[in-house]
Amino acid sequence: MNTIKILFILVSSIMLTSCGDVTVSTSDNYEQIELPDHSLVFLNQNSTLSYESAFNPRHITLTGEAFFSVKKTDNPFVIFTDLGDITVLGTEFNVNTSEEAIEIEVEEGNVELKSLGHSLKKEIKKGEKAILKSSKKIIEKGKAEYKHNAWINNLKAEFKKLGKELKSSGKKIGKEVKKGGKEVGKESKKLKKELLKKLNE
Numbered sequence: 663m664n665t666i667k668i669l670f671i672l673v674s675s676i677m678l679t680s681c682g683d684v685t686v687s688t689s690d691n692y693e694q695i696e697l698p699d700h701s702l703v704f705l706n707q708n709s710t711l712s713y714e715s716a717f718n719p720r721h722i723t724l725t726g727e728a729f730f731s732v733k734k735t736d737n738p739f740v741i742f743t744d745l746g747d748i749t750v751l752g753t754e755f756n757v758n759t760s761e762e763a764i765e766i767e768v769e770e771g772n773v774e775l776k777s778l779g780h781s782l783k784k785e786i787k788k789g790e791k792a793i794l795k796s797s798k799k800i801i802e803k804g805k806a807e808y809k810h811n812a813w814i815n816n817l818k819a820e821f822k823k824l825g826k827e828l829k830s831s832g833k834k835i836g837k838e839v840k841k842g843g844k845e846v847g848k849e850s851k852k853l854k855k856e857l858l859k860k861l862n863e
Contacts, residue, residue: 683714730754
């Protein structure tokens with residue numbers, strides 16, 4: 663796929679409806695969305711996210727998969743899916759939804775998963791994952807595998823190819839940005855020393 667086609671998909675995926683709703687959809691691309699409260703969302707391929715433009719309350723509807731970095735406020739952040747709701751005040755986590763299941767992996771903080779109708783409820787903490795299946799009346803918990811890092815890396819590669827800036831979020835992205843900054847700093851100091859050496863010759 664050429665760059666012009668990718669840019670067209672990225673631009674056309676953001677749609678504003680007449681009633682003030684914001685909807686962002688992806689096909690074979692990825693999207694980075696900064697919400698009105700400055701929370702960040704990284705949207706995986708073939709996914710859709712929508713919210714009211716006023717963003718008060720902080721409610722989002724998601725189909726597909728997204729990584730969230732939520733700004734902590736007193737106003738709860740709620741993600742609605744076909745099978746249940748996820749509530750959080752401020753944390754970093756991945757949500758993967760389908761008609762059959764919701765899977766959550768938490769990198770920072772904790773979130774609460776409630777089934778549709780709220781008959782099931784579980785708190786998921788840092789380093790944990792939870793799966794709610796439509797076929798089972800139980801929320802299964804386990805150790806997070808951070809499977810979302812694979813598509814997050816693809817997102818970063820696509821943004822780099824397009825020359826778009828990727829806002830840092832999550833431990834993995836944050837560490838890489840910090841590491842990159844240190845490398846640039848070292849290179850800068852090295853060049854400065856070489857320049858001063860040549861000037862003093």
